[in-house]
Amino acid sequence: MLSHNLLVNTGNILSLSEARQKASQNSTDELIETLKIILNDNQNKGDGTIVINGKEDTSLQDVDRKDLKITVKVFISSPDVHSLKEALDQTFKTLNTNVIESLVIAYKSDEEPENMLSSLKKIWSAVEEYIKVDKLSSVGLSDINTNIFIELFQWADIKPNIVQINLTTCCAVPPALQEFTKENDIQLLTHSDSYEILPQEMLEGIFGSTAHLRWLIRYQIHLKCRGILSSKGYLLYINKSSFKI
Structure with a gap:
């Protein structure tokens, strides 16, 4: 069996006119549309990692880093620390930065x-390593049960200061969570991302039936002084395997 890894960097999707024309779509539709635009049929076969890049983003080349705010959301479905670190390290490299101002972790699992x-x-212990060396500023979690969040907060050496909830599936903020965030100065944010941003059937429809999503990153870069979104993109790491006859 041959296998290869596929790293997809969409680049700044704000520069894709086709994507801009569908600004009202949700995050899953936006991602699918973007992948269709940048992917082509010239994917190499064999072992190793194949990198597919979207259009290079040159819009921020002359902007001072201190004038930018980078926010990142990482979507993972495994507590594998290696995958999380791989995702974060690749993000630092791709964005050519030593620090991410805001990170939210979306861990999707049906665990008890x-x-x-x-x-x-396990995930938070890995995150704390980056915080201790000043590579992450504000960090938190998305769509987490209130009791679990409180237990994690009380256990953690470095406390999460962001919690993000989806108001499309939860019509109101749980009172206990609202009270806890207020008492502990935690930023309570809302979002409208799908529970599974890239469902397996859609992944297979684009990359083939042997594709497995290891991790997915969405980043946004704002100009601090004006609060303008200047760049937005996705990074995906996919494993594919095929039988050799």
Whole structure:
């Protein structure tokens, strides 16, 4: 069996006129449309990592880094620390930065609560390593059960200061979470991302039936002084395998 890894860097999707014309679409539709635009049929076969890049972003080349704010959301479905670090390291490299101002982790799992907490502790321990060397500023979690979030917060050496909830599936902020975030000066944010930003059937429709998504990053870069979104893009790491006859 041959296998290869595929790293997809969409580049700044704000520069894609086809994507801009569909600004009202949700995050999954936006991602699918973007992948269709930048992907081509010239994917190499064999071992190793294949890199597919979108249009190079030159819009921020002359902007001082201190004038930018980078926010990142990482979508993972495994507590594998290596994959998380791989995602973060690739993001630093791609964005040519030593620091990310805001990071939100979306960990999708159907684990039982006690297993979920154990997995999140593994993930958070890895995140703390980056915080301790000043590579991450504000960090938090998305769509997490209130009790699990509180337990993780109380356990953590470095406390999460962001929690993000989806108001399309939760019509109101849980009162206990609202009270806890207020008491502990935690930023309570909302979002409208799908529970699974790139469902397996859509992944296979684009990359083939043997494709497996290891991690996915969405980044946004704002100009601080004007609050303008200057760049937005996705990074995906996919494993593919095929039988050799």
